[in-house]
Each structure stands twice: as C-alpha cells, then as structure tokens.
Amino acid sequence: MNSIPRHEHPNPQFERQTWQNLNGLWKFDFDFGKSGLDRQWQKEHTFTRQITVPYPPESKLSGIEYTDFMPAVWYQRNFEIGADQLQSEIILHFGAVDYKTEIFVNGQSIGAHEGGYDSFSFEIREHVHVGINTLTVYVEDDVRSGRQPKGKQSSFYYSRGCDYTRTTGIWQTVWLEFVPFTRLESIRYYPNIHNSTIAIEAFTTGKGQLSVEITYDGRCVGQHQTTHNKHGFVQIKLDELHLWEIGEGALYDVRFSFEDDTVHSYFGMREIELDGYEFKLNGKTIFQRFVLLQGFYEDGVYTAKDDESLKHDITLSQSMGFNGARLHEKAFEPRFYYHCDRAGFMVWAEMANWGIDLSNYQSITDFLPEWQQLVKRDFNHPSIITWSPFNETWNVEGRPQRDEIIELIYRTTKDMDPTRPCVDTSGNYHVVTDFYDVHDYTQDVDQLRYHFQGIHHPNGAFWDEHDARQTYKSGQAFCISEYGGIKWDPSGESSWGYGTEPQSETEFLERYEGLTNVLLQHPQLFGYCYTQLYDIEQEKNGLCYYNRKPKFDAERIKAINLQPAAIELLSASDGKE
Numbered sequence: 001m002n003s004i005p006r007h008e009h010p011n012p013q014f015e016r017q018t019w020q021n022l023n024g025l026w027k028f029d030f031d032f033g034k035s036g037l038d039r040q041w042q043k044e045h046t047f048t049r050q051i052t053v054p055y056p057p058e059s060k061l062s063g064i065e066y067t068d069f070m071p072a073v074w075y076q077r078n079f080e081i082g083a084d085q086l087q088s089e090i091i092l093h094f095g096a097v098d099y100k101t102e103i104f105v106n107g108q109s110i111g112a113h114e115g116g117y118d119s120f121s122f123e124i125r126e127h128v129h130v131g132i133n134t135l136t137v138y139v140e141d142d143v144r145s146g147r148q149p150k151g152k153q154s155s156f157y158y159s160r161g162c163d164y165t166r167t168t169g170i171w172q173t174v175w176l177e178f179v180p181f182t183r184l185e186s187i188r189y190y191p192n193i194h195n196s197t198i199a200i201e202a203f204t205t206g207k208g209q210l211s212v213e214i215t216y217d218g219r220c221v222g223q224h225q226t227t228h229n230k231h232g233f234v235q236i237k238l239d240e241l242h243l244w245e246i247g248e249g250a251l252y253d254v255r256f257s258f259e260d261d262t263v264h265s266y267f268g269m270r271e272i273e274l275d276g277y278e279f280k281l282n283g284k285t286i287f288q289r290f291v292l293l294q295g296f297y298e299d300g301v302y303t304a305k306d307d308e309s310l311k312h313d314i315t316l317s318q319s320m321g322f323n324g325a326r327l328h329e330k331a332f333e334p335r336f337y338y339h340c341d342r343a344g345f346m347v348w349a350e351m352a353n354w355g356i357d358l359s360n361y362q363s364i365t366d367f368l369p370e371w372q373q374l375v376k377r378d379f380n381h382p383s384i385i386t387w388s389p390f391n392e393t394w395n396v397e398g399r400p401q402r403d404e405i406i407e408l409i410y411r412t413t414k415d416m417d418p419t420r421p422c423v424d425t426s427g428n429y430h431v432v433t434d435f436y437d438v439h440d441y442t443q444d445v446d447q448l449r450y451h452f453q454g455i456h457h458p459n460g461a462f463w464d465e466h467d468a469r470q471t472y473k474s475g476q477a478f479c480i481s482e483y484g485g486i487k488w489d490p491s492g493e494s495s496w497g498y499g500t501e502p503q504s505e506t507e508f509l510e511r512y513e514g515l516t517n518v519l520l521q522h523p524q525l526f527g528y529c530y531t532q533l534y535d536i537e538q539e540k541n542g543l544c545y546y547n548r549k550p551k552f553d554a555e556r557i558k559a560i561n562l563q564p565a566a567i568e569l570l571s572a573s574d575g576k577e
Helices: 307-319 334-343 363-378 403-416 445-451 505-520 554-561 566-573
Strands: 019-021 024-030 049-053 072-081 089-094 100-105 108-114 120-123 131-140 174-179 184-192 197-216 219-237 251-258 261-268 272-275 278-281 288-293 324-327 346-350 384-388 436-440 478-484 527-531
Touching: 049 072, 089 100, 108 120, 184 251, 184 261, 288 307, 288 346, 288 478, 307 334, 334 346, 334 363, 363 403, 445 505, 478 505, 505 527, 505 554
Parallel strands: 288 324, 288 527, 324 346, 346 384, 436 478, 478 527
Antiparallel strands: 019 174, 024 049, 024 072, 072 131, 089 120, 089 174, 100 108, 100 131, 184 197, 197 219, 197 251, 251 261, 272 278
C-alpha cells in the first residue's frame, strides 16, 4: 500500500509520468499574530508541530484538529532534486490552498496566490539545486473579512445552521512536475457528435511536432500529426463514435506527443442543449434527478481521505436513483470530476460565493479572477453540464447585490464557455440566466403542488418566493434546484434541518415520495435537486449519515426517483426523439 496520502495523480486529464507527490508529513506552525513574515520564518524558524498534507489543520486526518480561527499558518518540508531532474523545467503545483498564499523555496519568495479553490503553480528550476531543497508555505485566512469566498465555512466559532467547520491552508495535493522546456501547456476539447469529430485546441511553449493518438478500449480510433507553434486547432475524425451518456461515461483516451513531451488525457463525446422547457443530452430529453453534494467529510472536512471516498459519493448517489448532483458552495477537485466523467454522472459546477459582499464593486476582484481560473481548469470535463458561479446572493447588512456584477460574471462565463448553460445565481436573485431555478423547502405535499400550479401565481408558471426582486420570462426552461431537506435525526440531539421532523421512517418516506412525485409529474419542469445526500455536522437532513451510511432503504429511494418524469414522457409521445 502506498504510504503517501492521496497518492493518485491529481489531474487525470493532463497527466505526465514525470511527477513527484509532495503529500505526507510536513512541519507546521500557527502564526496567530501574523508576524512570521516580519520574523522571516521562511529563512529560520524552529517548527513546533507536524501535519499530514493535504488534510486541513481543522481535520482529524491532519493530526492537528484545531478548529478555532487561524489567521495565518506556516508549512515546511524538504524535497530532493537530482542532477537529471535539473536538466528540465521544474513546476511546483498546488491543487488548492485556502486562502492567501506565499511560497518560498530555499528561503526566497517565488510567488504568491489568492484564492481558496483554484489550482496554481510556479516554475522553480532557477530556485533549486541538486540535493536537498526546502519548501516553505505561508497562508493567511480570514472568512470574516467579507473579501474572500468561503462557501459553507462558518464565520462563527461553532458551526451553526448550514455552515460548518472551516478549512485553512493546504487542502489538495502538492506536487512537482519535471517537464521539457518545449512542451504542451494546455488543451481544450470540442466534441461534435453529429460528424464524429473532436476538435482540439492546443497551447504549447514553442514550435514543434505535435502528435495525437486517440484510443477507445485500447483500439486506435483516430490520430493526427502536425507542426504546431504555440496555439492552434486540430480536428480528428473518429473511426468509432461512443456517446457519453447517463451511467455510461464512455471516455476516449488521448496520448499527446510534442517534441520530448508526453501527456496522457481523455475526453467524452456528448452534446447538451436547452430546447424549450427540455434539457437534452445527445438529443434525448433527460430529467435531472439530482442530489445536493457539499464536499464535506467527517474526518477530512474539505478533503476526502482517499480516492475511494470521492468515488463512493457518486456510486452512493447512483444507488439511490440520482443521475447527477449539484456541487454546492464549493469548487470540487479535478479528481472528483474525473470520477463523474467515468461514471456518466452529471454535475452543476458551483463556486463558494458566500463570504463576499456583492453590494460592493470590490467583490468583482474578490471573485472573478478565481472563477475564471476554475472555468478554464475544468472546461474539459464532460460531466459538467452547467456552470453556477453564485448561489443565493442575499443582502449584506441590508444592502442588495449590484445586478451589474451578476451580469458581468454571467457574460464572462458565457464568453469563456458558450457550450454549456450558465445559471447566474441559483435560487435568487436572478439577473440574466440561461434557465430559471428556484429553491422551495415546502414540506407539505399539497402546498408544493399548489406552488407549481401556474394559474395561481403572478408569473403564470410557479410560485416564486423572490418575485419582487427577480422575474421569470414566460417559456424559459426552469427547475427546482433545492427542495426537501427533510430533517431526520434519531439521536435526539440538538440539530438542524427543514420543517417538522417526521415521527417515523414510514412518514419520512411518504413525505419524500409525495414531494418528489409533485416534481416528476410536472409537464414543464426539467429537473430537481434534493437536499441532500448526507448529514454534515449539525445539519441532519441527509439521506445518509455523515459517515455515508444510508438512513433508509436505498432501493426505496431509488424506486421513487426512477419513476418516469412527465417531461420525458411528453417528449417521447411528441416524437421528438
């Protein structure tokens, strides 16, 4: 067994063999006065603690398990460079560090980064030597500042309501990559299922011979060679067409060779579109049977213990009849998307926007650069079928959002990726959006049914709690992206959830079925998202406990979810497919 925690390659869509995982035991210290820089800890400091990277210091798995506020922390470890490795460029990668980071190699600053969720890297060849080198990481974090996206990290000492334990510092894999000076930098895939072609946009550091070989299940199904100079497109006709579909994540493997550089990757062939009220995958109307996933773990907080834990949340969701998930108030790591890609599991990708003040134009710089990096990083994942930069953009101390900010982020997202729908701010308050969604935690089945009888409501479609601040346009596709949240906590401890807790499992399942059937039977609704798959700390409204043990018979939940949806039946009867 590999002794390095989270030893798997962190980015399977852009993988080289020449890499070194730096996870494991690091030196660690708190810097409560944020004075370490003044005292030049990067050059000389006796560290008093050890931490297991990449688990955040708040977590059990880190070995620290300190859950009070940490304004600043320090990490340090040694790494060895061989003479042969120094003949190439050396890139130092960080999967994610929350929040403001400065990196030192052998006591010298090599760069800084702001953002708690996007990945970043530095070229460090000029800063290292053959033999033992020292890497030091300084991190500042302040979820109470109003200047950094925090998502569901609590701004209070204790977790409360739907906010949970914070994450400070390194929480994704740290690694070194040894690469040629002339190399492939990035790629983007543009599949066309109608003519069985894949267009590949490639970025390189210079001019050279680019070779692309595409295989499916070990068989070569397409290849191309060309002279490439920094940026260009390659279009390849595929000998076999295998569609990426629900539950069947048919993926093509790709081997890129550019001069002395070799990169392994993959892509999926699929097309998504909104057609009137319908969401379509590869031309087929699909009802989105989604569940809310928040990416918290009982022992690792933001960081899954191992790769199997990432996969388990997907298979657990599928075992209950869900065909996708809304990834909520957190930008998930690339390996989670990789497993979604393989499983044929659809997701909405969302950012952790809570914590910034959208009534202040300063929030643009607090949010947009990181969001752009995430859209760029995750563009190639076929499982991502919607971008959702914001969720529930509430007032801040009575000040409403600046609608121009919401529109700017939406339009920037669409400029970067016109191939996917974008919902501007899920639930409220919509400004400009590709489809309309609402959050409705009504627990009474008859009341929920009334909410979706359009003749009773001003917009003629459904009850909108926030219709004073947002306007539904007649004929636009819509869904309910949060519902249910039924509290179930047999422990009797103080806990939080939506509505009055059912008195028995039978009552819970009857309510779940009743609420879900209202949505499945609606002739225009294209999907729902149930809150949520698992409990998190004091929030006890999961279908599973925090340890992922199901509370109820998964087959019963699955049977409810897999009932035919009205919009699917109507589409089939109209002969649209």
